[in-house]
Amino acid sequence: MISPSGAGGAFLRRQQMSSQGLTAGAQVLLGHLVLVPLAGIAAALASPAGMDAISDVFTGRIARNMLWVPLTNTFLIGFVVALACLLLGGFLAWLVTMTDMPLRGPIGVLAALPFMIPTFAVALSWTVLFGDDRLGQSSMGFFAQLGFDVPSWLAWGGVPVTIVLIAHLYSIAYLMIVAALVLVGRDLTAAAEIAGAPRSQILRNIVFPVVTPTLIAAGALCFAEAVSSFSAPAILGLPVRFHTLATRAYGAIETGSPERGFVLIAVMILVAGAFLALSALAQRRGQAFTTVTGKAGHRGRTSLGVWGWPLALTATTVVVLTTIVPALALVFSSLSAQTGALFADPTLHFWIGQSDPGIAQGQAGILRNPQLVLAFWTTLAIGLMTGIAAMLCGLIVGTAISKERYPLRRSLLEQVSFLPLLIPGLAIGAAFISFYGAPIGPLPSLYGTPTILVIAGVAATLPFAVQAVATAREQVARELEESARIAGASQVRILGAITIPLTASKLIAGFVLVFVKMVRDLDLVILLYTPQLPLLTVLAFRYASDGFAQFAHAIAAVILVISVAAHLLASGLGRNAQPWLKDQ
Amino acid sequence: MTKTIVLSDVTKTYGDQTALAGINLTVEEGAFCVLLGPSGCGKSTLLRLISGLEPPGHGDIQLNGETVADPANGVWVQPGKRHLGMVFQSYALWPHKTARENIDWPLRIAGLRFDDRAKRVTEVADILNLGPYLDRYPSALSGGQQQRVAIARAIAPRPRLLLFDEPLSNLDAQLRVEMRAELLNLHQKTGATIVYVTHDQMEAMTMATQIVVLNDGRIEQDDDAQTVISRPQTAFVAKFVGNPPGNLITLGQTADRWAMADLSGLAGKLSADDHAFQAMVRPEKVRLHADAGPRRRAFRVIEQLPFGAEHLVRLDGDTGRMTALGPVLPCVRNGATVYAELPELPDAIFDDQGERIA
Numbered sequence: 001m002i003s004p005s006g007a008g009g010a011f012l013r014r015q016q017m018s019s020q021g022l023t024a025g026a027q028v029l030l031g032h033l034v035l036v037p038l039a040g041i042a043a044a045l046a047s048p049a050g051m052d053a054i055s056d057v058f059t060g061r062i063a064r065n066m067l068w069v070p071l072t073n074t075f076l077i078g079f080v081v082a083l084a085c086l087l088l089g090g091f092l093a094w095l096v097t098m099t100d101m102p103l104r105g106p107i108g109v110l111a112a113l114p115f116m117i118p119t120f121a122v123a124l125s126w127t128v129l130f131g132d133d134r135l136g137q138s139s140m141g142f143f144a145q146l147g148f149d150v151p152s153w154l155a156w157g158g159v160p161v162t163i164v165l166i167a168h169l170y171s172i173a174y175l176m177i178v179a180a181l182v183l184v185g186r187d188l189t190a191a192a193e194i195a196g197a198p199r200s201q202i203l204r205n206i207v208f209p210v211v212t213p214t215l216i217a218a219g220a221l222c223f224a225e226a227v228s229s230f231s232a233p234a235i236l237g238l239p240v241r242f243h244t245l246a247t248r249a250y251g252a253i254e255t256g257s258p259e260r261g262f263v264l265i266a267v268m269i270l271v272a273g274a275f276l277a278l279s280a281l282a283q284r285r286g287q288a289f290t291t292v293t294g295k296a297g298h299r300g301r302t303s304l305g306v307w308g309w310p311l312a313l314t315a316t317t318v319v320v321l322t323t324i325v326p327a328l329a330l331v332f333s334s335l336s337a338q339t340g341a342l343f344a345d346p347t348l349h350f351w352i353g354q355s356d357p358g359i360a361q362g363q364a365g366i367l368r369n370p371q372l373v374l375a376f377w378t379t380l381a382i383g384l385m386t387g388i389a390a391m392l393c394g395l396i397v398g399t400a401i402s403k404e405r406y407p408l409r410r411s412l413l414e415q416v417s418f419l420p421l422l423i424p425g426l427a428i429g430a431a432f433i434s435f436y437g438a439p440i441g442p443l444p445s446l447y448g449t450p451t452i453l454v455i456a457g458v459a460a461t462l463p464f465a466v467q468a469v470a471t472a473r474e475q476v477a478r479e480l481e482e483s484a485r486i487a488g489a490s491q492v493r494i495l496g497a498i499t500i501p502l503t504a505s506k507l508i509a510g511f512v513l514v515f516v517k518m519v520r521d522l523d524l525v526i527l528l529y530t531p532q533l534p535l536l537t538v539l540a541f542r543y544a545s546d547g548f549a550q551f552a553h554a555i556a557a558v559i560l561v562i563s564v565a566a567h568l569l570a571s572g573l574g575r576n577a578q579p580w581l582k583d584q
Numbered sequence: 585m586t587k588t589i590v591l592s593d594v595t596k597t598y599g600d601q602t603a604l605a606g607i608n609l610t611v612e613e614g615a616f617c618v619l620l621g622p623s624g625c626g627k628s629t630l631l632r633l634i635s636g637l638e639p640p641g642h643g644d645i646q647l648n649g650e651t652v653a654d655p656a657n658g659v660w661v662q663p664g665k666r667h668l669g670m671v672f673q674s675y676a677l678w679p680h681k682t683a684r685e686n687i688d689w690p691l692r693i694a695g696l697r698f699d700d701r702a703k704r705v706t707e708v709a710d711i712l713n714l715g716p717y718l719d720r721y722p723s724a725l726s727g728g729q730q731q732r733v734a735i736a737r738a739i740a741p742r743p744r745l746l747l748f749d750e751p752l753s754n755l756d757a758q759l760r761v762e763m764r765a766e767l768l769n770l771h772q773k774t775g776a777t778i779v780y781v782t783h784d785q786m787e788a789m790t791m792a793t794q795i796v797v798l799n800d801g802r803i804e805q806d807d808d809a810q811t812v813i814s815r816p817q818t819a820f821v822a823k824f825v826g827n828p829p830g831n832l833i834t835l836g837q838t839a840d841r842w843a844m845a846d847l848s849g850l851a852g853k854l855s856a857d858d859h860a861f862q863a864m865v866r867p868e869k870v871r872l873h874a875d876a877g878p879r880r881r882a883f884r885v886i887e888q889l890p891f892g893a894e895h896l897v898r899l900d901g902d903t904g905r906m907t908a909l910g911p912v913l914p915c916v917r918n919g920a921t922v923y924a925e926l927p928e929l930p931d932a933i934f935d936d937q938g939e940r941i942a
Contacts, residue, residue, distance in 0.1 A: 502679065
């Protein structure tokens with residue numbers, strides 16, 4: 001045992017104490033960021049008003065419109081989106097990694113992009129192309145302007161919501177399945193080929209079992225993302241009173257019956273969370289496979305023969321329709337006098353125009369509009385602050401996790417820090433309103449302050465920050481710091497010369513990811529923002545619902561560019577910012 | 585001779601797991617001491633205690649006559665102040681520094697002037713043939729080159745003690761043989777004391793002046809290479825060390841064990857009650873015959889391997905498995921039955937605790 005008076009003991013005690021301090025700090029952070037707000041929702045539900053709301057929502061006169069129809073819609077969307085994403089993402093992943101399809105390089109790159117394009121931007125681009133005159137002449141889309149009779153079900157409601165979500169989410173499934181297929185080492189399939197198995201059987205008996213856990217995880221993730229999405233149904237569903245749980249909850253909270261909203265939020269958390277938890281289980285069981293990673297050496301590719309070019313064209317169409325087309329639609333719309341009349345009457349009014357009573361009720365172009373300029377800077381500031389705060393919290397929590405020696409406490413810290421992944425952004429917003437919206441003791445209400453946005457942003461992005469810190473720490477094997485200690489370097493010097501240079505790029509990548517998630521987010525901030533604190537995404541959403549389509553599209557185009565650029569920067573930083581890895 | 589390392593009653597526990605229990609060890613100056621044992625035996629932990637990367641739970645450690653760790657009296661010297669170099673299994677080269685910077689950095693920490701540093705880097709680079717690679721990053725070096733850089737980095741500040749933690753286990757067989765020769769060469773050139781952890785007994789036998797066999801957190805034997813092979817102190821050492829390792833034969837009176845009468849010279853040494861004891865017989869002392877006879881037992885040949893000019897024969901029988909080493913015999917064919925004859929006296933006898941008694 002350690003002698004209490006010993007210096008070696010003192011050294012060890014110091015380490016233990018600092019690790020206890022870290023753990024305590026992490027617990028406080030996680031408590032306030034994750035658990036307390038959720039407890040706020042639970043408390044609101046447990047109150048008399050909450051109990052009334054529960055019975056209203058589940059059994060009352062409004063139950064059908066409030067809960068059951070939106071719930072059915074939500075489930076339908078979730079299932080169709082998950083299934084379609086798996087098929088589309090899996091198909092593309094197979095083409096890109098396992099076949100000799102022409103153009104697979106550029107197609108592979110493009111297929112990763114939709115994930116970086118915010119859903120609300122895709123939804124807005126849908127209205128540019130397929131909008132009808134339901135919201136007035138100004139909302140007529142490209143095809144309607146050309147004289148096509150766009151059916152209402154294609155313009156608004158469940159069908160476009162589903163398509164837009166698929167267009168955004170299939171690339172998540174694609175990225176996950178590609179990663180899994182790369183793990184199906186060439187050796188695995190080669191061994192089966194040598195055993196004389198035909199290709200179909202190799203696919204069925206070797207490839208599928210190995211990627212099945214990933215398929216389940218990808219399906220569950222797409223499902224959860226689809227059911228928690230607020231922006232797509234809000235933009236494409238609300239105009240025709242097509243509701244999902246998210247839009248109903250938003251409506252209830254906005255119209256002054258927050259308890260009913262919280263009931264729906266709770267249902268959402270359960271639905272999304274249950275599926276993600278199931279997938280976590282499935283993955284854990286599948287973990288045994290991932291250790292069987294052959295070195296991905298020379299990969300034998302399935303020859304597609306005459307099907308090569310037709311499949312390449314199909315795949316190209318899919319990725320172009322979900323990346324370049326929405327972006328161009330938004331840009332062209334913002335440059336046209338009339339939405340949808342994309343090439344008819346080009347104008348820069350919506351970008352730099354002076355206020356003109358004849359156009360858009362005198363609104364100036366977005367670069368001249370003080371409200372928008374304010375929103376631009378506010379959004380950037382909130383994004384930066386959230387990024388910094390989230391990475392600081394991620395450092396504390398991530399370091400606490402890696403230093404915590406008791407497995408039970410470590411896994412608890414881990415689980416709680418990843419909990420926000422299971423909670424829809426709208427729900428996190430609602431949770432923060434319910435808890436930090438009212439004064440707490442001597443502290444004033446945080447509602448309407450930038451602080452609540454930053455704190456909520458930190459809570460929502462904490463899993464990514466913690467993950468970034470964890471990957472960064474993996475970068476530095478224990479021996480790298482130990483060999484510096486043996487050389488006689490001080491702790492500060494080790495930090496400056498070894499630890500920070502080796503982790504910086506990963507930490508910055510994590511920061512950029514958090515930043516962009518905040519900049520492009522609508523679901524989380526829609527309940528938290530106030531007019532004094534305008535945010536780009538919220539303004540775009542407001543403009544779109546008020547019929548100022550081109551302004552919305554111009555803003556969406558700006559956010560889209562920021563988002564894709566930042567994502568590319570983050571993944572570039574994660575991969576390439578280490579020159580010492582390049583000169584092989 | 586001065587003693588470079590003295591460990592007295594050193595103990596280390598992790599939670600309720602004992603990694604090292606009451607280690608007493610002395611390493612003379614200039615020795616090449618190999619810590620040998622199966623994985624998990626505590627040999628790496630012992631090295632980390634000597635280096636100062638971890639404090640002992642109990643007991644004291646002296647390096648070059650100075651106490652560097654003694655929890656009972658509050659003595660603790662940081663690893664950087666112990667004047668030693670360490671080479672890690674993973675090499676632990678700083679990936680963002682070139683080979684030159686890797687070797688140079690510890691010298692900078694030590695406060696050497698620029699000229700002296702540059703001179704010393706060139707010197708050690710010459711010793712290890714690193715000249716052409718000095719400006720490459722570790723990722724652009726082969727495993728063997730990385731290994732050399734790690735060694736160069738460790739010896740550059742001229743430490744009096746060098747610690748190696750399984751340094752060759754990531755190299756291929758050919759390189760391992762080359763590096764062994766280079767390490768011996770290095771040992772002679774620098775005159776430093778070396779403590780070297782490995783589970784590979786070939787490494788241990790070819791390089792060590794002192795072999796410390798560890799098992800389960802305890803020292804089983806501490807001797808020179810020849811003695812460890814010829815006079816193992818415990819049943820574990822007998823079974824673990826030697827190429828091929830010794831045969832351990834459980835003695836007994838019943839038919840399923842070797843009767844003590846078979847080793848006729850044992851009669852005076854053991855009583856009839858000592859049937860749980862084990863005798864060690866080296867494979868080269870087991871003689872194989874085509875026919876049955878006194879003190880011979882039947883075995884089936886499982887496999888035979890060429891071993892130098894002789895054959896190593898693995899046998900299976902009622903009394904367990906056995907290995908024999910001897911000239912090639914016509915009667916020895918896979919699956920055939922042969923008769924093994926033991927010498928009158930075994931090479932060693934171990935009691936039921938595994939301790940050598942004869």
